[in-house]
Amino acid sequence: MPPIELPAFGNLLLCAILVSAAYTFAVALVAGRGRPELLPSVRAGVYTNWALLALAVLVLAYAFQAHDFRIRYVMRYSDRAMPWWYLLASLWGGQDGSLLWWAFLIGCYSAVCAFSLRGKLPELQPYILATLMSVVIFFAVMMLFSANPFATAVAGAPPDGEGLNPLLQNYWMMIHPPMLYLGMTGWAVPFAFCVAALLTGRLDDGWIKASRRWTLWAFMALAVGNVLGMLWSYEELGWGGYWAWDPVENAAFMPLLAGVPFLHSVMLQERRGMFKVWNVFLLCLTFFMTIFGTFLTRSGMIASVHSFARSSIGIYFVWYMVLLVVFCAALIVWRLPLLRAEHRIDSLLSRDFVFLLNNWILMGMLFFVLIATTWPLISEALRDETVTVGPGFYNKWMVPLGLTLMVLTGIGPLLAWRKSTGAHLSRVLRVPLGATLVVMLAHVLLGNALGYPAHVAGDEIYDTFTGKVLAAIYGASPVIASSVCTFVLVGHLQEFWRGVAVRRRNAGEGVLLAFYELITRAKRRYGGYLVHLGLVAMYFGFTGAAYDKDKEAALMPGQSLQVGGYDVRYDGSRMEVEPGRRMIFSDMTLLSNGQEVGRVSPAKFIYDKPQGTTTTEVAIRTTLGEDVYAIMNTVNSQSKLGTFRVIVRPFVAWIWIGGLLMVFGTALCMSPSVREVLGELRMPARARSAAVAMTLLLVTSGALLGLPAAQARADDPGSSTLHAGSVTMRNAEEKQLFARLLCECGDCQRLPLSTCACGWAEDARAAIRSELAAGKSPLAVQEAYRDEHGPQSIAIPADEGLDRLLWAVPLALIALFAVQLFRWGRRWSRAEGGSAAARAASEGGEGPPPGDAAATDPYDARLDAALSRLEDGD
C-alpha cells in the first residue's frame, strides 16, 4: 500500500478543480463586461484547471496501478491480477471514474480552445471560456457530492479488488469509451461559441466560422465512437449484430442526429443569412442531447446492457438539463430581434431546399428515436405500466426513414445552390438514374441466382395493416437499398468527374493534378461528398443483414457443417490457461469448393473472478464480400463433441470501410490550407501541389493505420458476452416469436429469447415450443407470455391503444412538417422576387451604393486580382 494519502489528496484535488473552475468562470465574466485586459488571466485560469484535472486523473491512474483498495472505485473495478493496460482502462470502467474522465476531456478542450483563441475574438472569448468552465463546475459538483472517484470504502481496504467486468476486458475498452467521450464532450466547444455569440449579440457568421473546425471534430469523434461501438458489439455480444438500438446506443446516436442537420444548415446561414434562430436552436439541442445521453447512461432509469448501476446522480443531471433549457431558451428569445432574418430561396429545385429537407428527415429520425427510447418512462408515467421497445421496432421503422435520407443525400449534391435549371437537371440526372435502373433490373432478374434476392420475407411486427405495410417495405428494402445506393454513388462520382473535367478544361491540368486541386480548393464540398460516400458504404453493409445464412450443428472432430457456400470443418479443441482465466478453443477450418480459405477459433473463457463466470468468444473471418461468424456453444472435454453456430453475413466489412471514409472526408473538411499552415510564404505551384499531395498522403496513411487494427480484430477471437451464444431456432416462426419475447431471468438486462443463451431463456424456449407444438398460435403464446411476465417482457409494444402513439406521433409530425416545409419553400421562393439592392440592404448594408456603376467601379480590378490570387491558392 503506497504511503501517500491518495484518497485525501484526490478529494483535495476535486475541491481545487471546483474552486479553480469557479474562479476562472468569475474572472471570465468580469473580462467580458469591459475588462479585456483580464483575458490572459482567464486563459491562465483555464490552463490551471486543466492541469488540476490532469493531476486528478494521474492520481487515480496511479491508485489503480498501485492497487490502492482503500479507494472504493479502485476496489470495485480492478484486482491484483489485471494487467497494466486494463488497469488504465478501468479509469473509465465505472461511473465515478468516467465522470472524472469526462471532466478531464472538457478541461482539455477548454485549454486547447483557450490556446487557439489567444489574440482572437476578444469579445466572444470571455464567454466561450466561461461557458466551458460552467460545464466543468457541473461535473466537479457531481463528483464531490454524489459520485466521488476518490471515496473510500466503509469497510476499509480489502486484500484484493473485485476485478473488472469480463465483458470489458478486451482491447476495445481502451479505444471505444475514450473516443466516444471525445465526441460527446467535443460538442461543448461549439455550444460555448454559440452561447458567447448570443450573450454578446455578435450573431453574424463569425462565431460559426470560428467554431467550424470544432464542430467537424466533434462530429467525427462521435461518429467514430459510434462505429467503434458497433465493432465492439459485433464482436462482444456474440449475436452477429452490431447495433441493437439499446437506449445507451441511442443516447450516443441522437447527438449525431441533431449535429448533422446543424452542419448542413449553417451553410444556408453563411450563404443566405437565413435560419439563424434554427441553427442556434440546433446547436443548443445537440449539446443538450449529449447531456441527456449521459443522463440516460448513468441514471439507470432505462434498462440497458450498457448502463451503469442506478445511482443518485440522476437528479443532478435533471437540474442541469432544466437549467440548460431555461438558459438557452431565454438567450434565444432575448436575441430574437438580432436573429430574425427574411427567408428567401430561389427555387424548390435547389440545394438550399434539399438542405432543408435534410434537416427535416434527420430531425424526424431524432424525434422518432427519442420517443422510442423514452417510451418506457412515458408509459410508466401515463399509465403506470412499463413496456419495452426492442430492436425489432427500430429495425422496421428506421428502414423507410433511412432510405428517405439516402435519397436526399443523392439528390442534394446534384443540384445547384439557389436554382437548378431544367436543362441542367436532365443533364445531371441522366447517368445516375440510368445506372440506378440498370442495377435495379439486374438485382430483380439476377438476384436470386446470385444468392442476393431483390425481395426477402419480412416478418410483421404488428398484426395490423401497419405491420403489413412495414413488412412490405422491409421485404423490398434490398432492391430499394441497392438502387438508392447506386444512385448516390454514381451521382457523387459524377460530381468528382465533372469537376475534374472543368479544371482540366480551364487550367489545362492533368487528371491527377486536377483531382488534387479540385478537392483541396473546395475541401468542404468534396470532403462532404466523401462523407456521403462513406454513408453509402455503411448503408450497403447494413443491407447484408437481409441475407444472413446461419446453421447450427453438433460436430465431432473431423466433421463439417455446410452454410453459405462454406464447409466449416471442426478440427478439435484445446485449452489454454492465463492468469485469471481458462480458455477453451475450438479450431475450425473454412473450405470453399474444397480449398481452404481460412481458419477460425471460437472459444469459451472461464474466469476465476467472478468465480465460474463463463463467456462466449466469437471468431470472425472477414472479407469484402462477407463475414463468417462462428460461435461455440458447448464442447465436451471427454468426447470432444462440440455444438456450434455459424453465420455467414454479407457486406459487413463495408460498414467499417464506410466509417473510415467518413473520417477521411471529415478530416479533409477540417484540414487547414497550405497558407494557414505556412503563413505568408508563397510557394511555387509545383511545391504547393507537392505539399497538398503530402498532406493527403499523411491523412490517408493515418486512416490506413486503422486497417491493421481492423485486421487484428478479424484475427482476434473476439470478445464475449455472459448471456449471448448459440441459440437454436428451428424455423422462421420461432425466430420471429423469440425476437419479440424478452428474457426475464433478471440478470441479462432483458435480451430477446432469440439471443439470450442463459438457462432461464432455454427453459422458456422449451416451454414455448411445447405450446406451439400443441397448436397454440404465436399471438396467443405472446399474450400468455405478457400476462405471465408483464408488458415489459414484450420487445415491441402492440399497435393499439396508447402504444400506437409510439409511432403515430413521430410519423404525424414528420408528415406535417414535410407539408409545411413545401408550403414555406413556395412562399420563400415567391418572396425572392425582390431586388438585389433590397437583399443586400437587408443583409447588413453590403449591397452596392445607389447609383454605383459596377462596370466603372475602381474596386473591380482589385476584386479580380483577389479572385486570381484565390485561384492560385493564396
Added chain:
Amino acid sequence: MAHVLPQLLIVLAGACVLLVIYYLWQSLSWLGADADSTAGAGRGIAERTRLLERKQELLTVIRDIRFEHDLGKISDADFKRMDADYRARARAVLRELDEQLGPYREQARALIEEAAGGAPKAATAQALEEPVVDEPAAEAELGDEEAAASAADQAAGEATETESGRCPGCGTDNDQDAIFCKRCATRLREEQSA
C-alpha cells in the same frame, strides 16, 4: 512497462503540480493588469479580422458560383445575376477595409517622421500612398494595421541601423561605410559613385 508505469505517472503528476503553480501564478498576476490603450486596438483588430474573413468568404462564394456555372448547374442569366450580387457585396467590403486603413496610414506616416527626424524617404512615402492591393500579404492576412505600423517601424529602424553600421537583419556591427553586411550579406546602403 508494468514496473515503469507507476513511476511515470508520478513524474507526470509532478509536472502537473508545477504547471498548476505556474499557471495559477500567471493568472493571479494578470488580475492586476490595468486597462490599456491596446484594448481599443484589440477591438479594431477584431473588426478588421471580421471584415477580412467576410471578404474571403465572399470571394469563395464568387469562385464557387463560377465553378457551378462551368459545371452547367447555373444558367447564364442566373450566373450573371448572382455574380453581380456577390461582387457588389465584395466591393462594399473592400471599400470598408480601405476606409479603416486611413487613420493607420496617417499614424504610420507620423511614426516615420518622428523616427527619421523629418519627411519620410521618397520610397517609403510612396509605399504609404499606394493602395494595399499591391501588398497581397498585407491585405490577405489578418492585422493589416499591425503590418503597416511594423513596416513603418522597420523603415525607421533600418534608417537608424544602417547609419550606425549595424545590420538590420542580423545585428552585426559593420563599418560605417559598408555596403553589405559582412555576416549575412544584407545590403546596408546604396552604392555611392566614386
